[in-house]
Amino acid sequence: MAQDSLISDELLRQLMAVGEVDVLVGLPTLNNASTVAGVIRSVHRAFARYFPRDRTVLINSDGGSTDGTPDLVRDESAGEGETVATSYSLRTMHRISTPYHGLPGKGNALRQIMTAADLTQARAVAVLDPDVTSVEPEWIAALIRPVTEQAYDYVAPMYCRHPLDGPLVTQLIRPLTRAAYGWQVREPVAPEFGCSGRFLSHCLEQDVWERDLARYGIDLWVTGEALARGFRCCQAMLGLQERPAGVYRPVFAEIFEQVIGSTFECLECHAPYWLERRLSEMLPIVGAPLQTSAEAPDVDGTRLTQSFCQDLRNLQAVLASILEPDTLTALNAVAQAAAERLEYPDELWVSTVYDFLLAYKRATMSREHITRALIPLYLGRAGSFLTQYGARDAGAIDAGLEALSLQFERSKPDLVERWNRTNPR
Numbered sequence: 001m002a003q004d005s006l007i008s009d010e011l012l013r014q015l016m017a018v019g020e021v022d023v024l025v026g027l028p029t030l031n032n033a034s035t036v037a038g039v040i041r042s043v044h045r046a047f048a049r050y051f052p053r054d055r056t057v058l059i060n061s062d063g064g065s066t067d068g069t070p071d072l073v074r075d076e077s078a079g080e081g082e083t084v085a086t087s088y089s090l091r092t093m094h095r096i097s098t099p100y101h102g103l104p105g106k107g108n109a110l111r112q113i114m115t116a117a118d119l120t121q122a123r124a125v126a127v128l129d130p131d132v133t134s135v136e137p138e139w140i141a142a143l144i145r146p147v148t149e150q151a152y153d154y155v156a157p158m159y160c161r162h163p164l165d166g167p168l169v170t171q172l173i174r175p176l177t178r179a180a181y182g183w184q185v186r187e188p189v190a191p192e193f194g195c196s197g198r199f200l201s202h203c204l205e206q207d208v209w210e211r212d213l214a215r216y217g218i219d220l221w222v223t224g225e226a227l228a229r230g231f232r233c234c235q236a237m238l239g240l241q242e243r244p245a246g247v248y249r250p251v252f253a254e255i256f257e258q259v260i261g262s263t264f265e266c267l268e269c270h271a272p273y274w275l276e277r278r279l280s281e282m283l284p285i286v287g288a289p290l291q292t293s294a295e296a297p298d299v300d301g302t303r304l305t306q307s308f309c310q311d312l313r314n315l316q317a318v319l320a321s322i323l324e325p326d327t328l329t330a331l332n333a334v335a336q337a338a339a340e341r342l343e344y345p346d347e348l349w350v351s352t353v354y355d356f357l358l359a360y361k362r363a364t365m366s367r368e369h370i371t372r373a374l375i376p377l378y379l380g381r382a383g384s385f386l387t388q389y390g391a392r393d394a395g396a397i398d399a400g401l402e403a404l405s406l407q408f409e410r411s412k413p414d415l416v417e418r419w420n421r422t423n424p425r
Contacts, residue, residue: 003039008098011098014371019095021056023149025046025116025126026117027060027130028062029069029130033164035130036069038135039221042135046138058200060095061099061109069130073234074095096116111204114204115417124193126144126192132241139238142237152227154196156193156283158238162218162294164389166170167386168256171378173259173263174188175401179408183275185223188220221262221266224270228273229273230329285399300386301382301383307376308342309342312380313349315373321354321365323352331348342383344380347411358415
């Protein structure tokens with residue numbers, strides 16, 4: 001997509017009126033009318049409270065909302081508290097809402113925001129999630145200040161979560177990306193981040209924007225790109241990430257296929273970097289530790305594992321084309337032993353994930369079929385972990401997650417050796 005199609009004449013006119021800026025906040029939206037006003041207020045309070053001497057702008061890139069989201073962004077007036085806060089600002093705070101064109105998905109919105117930031121020569125950029133109702137002005141400062149004050153190029157968020165929350169991240173995405181990239185990042189697929197003008201200019205030069213990866217996995221790609229290309233990265237403490245009940249979410253199978261497919265594709269893209277990495281390092285954490293705590297989610301591990309044995313029997317032919325024989329044999333043994341409770345050990349789960357990654361790389365069958373076949377195995381593993389740790393305290397759960405991550409790292413040399421083979425097995 002050419003830059004002139006990303007930046008309409010009207011948007012270019014507005015950007016020229018704004019001129020060069022120090023701090024830009026980007027807000028990609030699609031039907032977020034129920035939450036966007038609160039996010040807008042937090043952004044402007046952050047501008048007034050933490051960046052009163054800086055030239056600031058909020059860019060809303062909208063994907064065709066039909067619920068009035070862009071109007072809310074443009075018309076949101078200062079509440080009483082914000083009026084007091086903005087009286088201390090020494091600069092005009094600009095706000096622009098604009099549609100983006102092309103395929104739907106966050107990738108095009110993010111590309112437009114980055115292009116606007118590039119044109120205005122923004123020193124620092126923060127991208128926010130319009131669905132989060134707990135955004136505070138301090139969040140924006142936490143994502144921006146490491147860039148402006150400590151010369152970081154990429155700032156990943158750290159949310160306050162219970163260790164049983166988000167099993168797709170804790171059981172698969174986080175330990176896999178940690179072992180591969182060699183960096184311990186708590187939120188590798190977070191929709192919010194901060195970055196420098198140097199990093200966003202680099203991102204705009206890459207060929208990712210016309211691919212499905214930009215549509216479905218741009219958050220993970222941005223994180224991986226920052227880690228793999230030598231940019232200076234850190235993590236910033238934010239807080240509880242709260243979302244309203246009743247907001248539409250895609251069905252789990254759709255989310256799983258998109259996230260896992262994007263993860264595997266990112267690893268292909270960045271293979272020259274991570275194949276040379278050994279062990280892992282903690283990505284630096286900027287800011288004070290969080291003082292809040294998160295409640296344990298209401299989870300039922302047994303429910304997730306109920307169909308595991310039947311699904312495994314039904315998938316034998318497919319799994320035989322994906323898994324190493326030893327892995328499939330061990331999985332069948334686990335199913336046979338699961339009379340009352342499924343126990344899916346760490347080492348076997350890591351072998352499963354690495355076999356699927358290699359099958360995806362070789363395209364032993366349709367890649368969509370490969371990621372779909374992993375779903376029942378993931379549910380079995382997640383259910384097994386939840387059943388084992390559901391009644392234990394947060395410290396014990398964190399220790400279990402750390403043991404899993406270390407197993408991913410211990411098994412990585414074998415993955416690298418198999419990845420580098422020129423011929424399929």
